[in-house]
């Protein structure tokens with residue numbers, strides 16, 4: 414049986430313990446030779462590593478988890494690199510959110526100006542990760558990337574590192590499929606979808622449950638209740654009021670546009686006014702994560718170091734860990750499982766340009782994804798997607814060329830920003846806030 418060196422890049426992430434639990438759950442199929450955590454922040458990673466060691470002690474006591482900030486050590490001979498870096502940390506997430514809200518526009522991690530700011534911080538650190546892997550990793554390495562904003566990261570890597578063995582993914586559609594399974598009373602594994610769009614900007618065109626077409630049944634439910642059902646109220650993610658609100662908001666969008674079922678992230682683009690009204694500048698999502706998920710992780714680390722018992726199940730939330738492990742497993746073992754992934758369009762959606770960065774179903778082989786052809790899409794959806802893809806493309810070009818004008822064009826095109834003058838004032842503030850992270854824009 415083949416075995417693999419697996420590296421988690423962004424080892425200090427609040428998600429690491431959950432991902433490791435899912436790796437261990439599936440280690441009878443995906444055999445682990447070595448497991449490494451790599452981060453640029455030694456202190457943070459060491460705290461998270463204490464929790465990870467506790468997970469490993471419970472499920473695979475013979476596995477020796479290695480922890481490092483040395484890229485040569487981490488990536489030498491690596492087969493799979495799971496990337497989840499947050500460039501600028503949660504502190505810069507909050508800074509983006511607050512700056513946007515001060516200008517009266519959506520302040521969000523991956524959507525609107527917050528997403529563009531985060532993208533401008535992340536492009537070059539991701540290039541560096543690719544370069545480390547090209548230098549040190551096994552020749553057939555795969556980076557499976559969660560690092561956000563995945564749409565901009567993917568587009569930038571396709572342009573700047575076209576030969577990199579990197580596959581960008583997002584767990585949001587799978588999490589929506591989990592809600593669909595709850596609505597239908599079936600298992601997540603019973604669900605298969607057709608889907609097209611960009612990352613955090615897509616639509617489910619058809620849903621099957623054990624082969625039966627359940628699209629209309631789901632549409633009727635979602636128009637009334639969003640993606641929430643009785644069963645989902647027990648789900649650990651839905652218990653978070655912010656996520657419950659997000660899943661509920663899909664009711665409005667699927668009532669207004671009944672062709673397809675929306676990705677939850679459309680709330681920020683199609684209902685930006687009500688999102689701004691809902692957001693609280695004194696309690697942004699980033700602040701909630703710092704005071705919630707991050708605080709619980711650090712508290713658990715300290716308690717474990719004091720020799721106390723900790724409930725580790727609090728870190729196994731949602732489909733996040735399982736999804737990335739499923740994708741790695743399909744790449745490693747050539748399983749050809751069908752997953753949604755983010756790839757260059759190249760004709761998949763016929764009436765979009767080849768260099769659009771689309772999210773579509775693909776069969777995952779050991780040579781990479783084999784995307785499923787979508788065909789042509791109707792004008793409304795095409796218009797939305799082309800506008801957003803142009804916006805994300807301009808951000809990538811702004812970073813590469815150091816172009817203020819292209820950044821301003823991107824901000825102006827974005828649906829969450831009402832005018833060119835708001836775009837300029839906000840961009841100027843974000844430049845100040847992002848000093849040391851963004852390239853200089855001239």
Ligand SMILES: NC(=O)c1ccc[n+]([C@@H]2O[C@H](COP(=O)([O-])OP(=O)(O)OC[C@H]3O[C@@H](n4cnc5c(N)ncnc54)[C@H](O)[C@@H]3O)[C@@H](O)[C@H]2O)c1
Nearest residue numbers: 423425426427428453454497498499538559560561583584
């Ligand atoms: N694609 C998806 O659907 C999806 C889902 C959930 C989270 N995410 C993303 O996963 C990432 C982690 O989220 P989190 O909330 O756990 O963040 P976090 O801040 O808790 O952890 C991120 C870690 O990345 C590290 N890091 C920063 N720059 C790095 C670099 N250049 N190289 C290596 N490590 C670096 C930080 O030191 C930190 O330990 C974020 O990018 C988040 O947006 C994506």
Ligand SMILES: O=P(O)(O)OC[C@H]1O[C@H](O[C@H]2[C@H](O)[C@@H](O)[C@@H](O)O[C@@H]2CO)[C@H](O)[C@@H](O)[C@@H]1O
Nearest residue numbers: 523561583584585588650698702730731732733
């Ligand atoms: O606001 P956060 O940090 O809680 O979440 C932001 C991320 O949200 C999505 O990921 C969800 C995921 O859908 C779900 O499976 C579960 O595991 O929680 C995740 C985080 O709450 C989204 O897909 C990511 O891109 C965001 O980073």
Ligand SMILES: [Mn+2]
Nearest residue numbers: 563583584585
């Ligand atoms: Mn996502």
